[in-house]
Amino acid sequence: MKRLLLGLLLTATFTVPAFAQMKDKPSKGCNECNLQGHDMGRMDMGHMDMMGGMMGMCINNADKIGLSDEQKKKVTPLHNEMQKKQIRFQADLKIAQLEMKEIMEPKDFDLEKAKVAMKKTEDIKTAHHLDMLVAMKEVRSVFTEEQYKKLRALMHKDMGAGKPAKGMKHKH
Secondary structure, eight states, rough: OOOHHHHHHHHHHHHHHHHHHHTTOOOOOOOHHIOOOOOOOOOOHHHHHHHHHHHHHHHHHHHHHOOHHHHHHHHHHHHHHHHHHHHHHHHHHHHHHHHHHHOOOOOOOHHHHHHHHHHHHHHHHHHHHHHHHHHHHHHHHOHHHHHHHHHHHHHHHHHHHHHHOOOOOOOO
């Protein structure tokens, strides 16, 4: 029991400062690649956060991909909605992290409150990941197989050159 409590304490002690340092880090890689099975176990926020960038890339490269005006009209509102969800997610996550920091401030903090706060943070992330998956499915349903292949080729070309794909915004 002591070992479990010590492990939880150490995890929480080192996790809170890590969360604080993680804000605004650019993500690496391409969530599309990882969702295809190359690294399925690694669905971290950096990869899921790129969903909005992928949608932006679709819009910015609509002519290269061969999207019709009707397809653009379907993808644009999905992109706008995901941008709103991303902003809400980031705000909710920062608040949850601040609450965790406040709980962890005292030397003899309340372990039960810390557990609840940690679960809240993870629940926020999980809900956002699920939103991203739903949006990804919706966007992909708009494309033909050929358009999807063209998008993937563009993404791999830009990512392979060591730069963010066009339409993908990285924070510095």
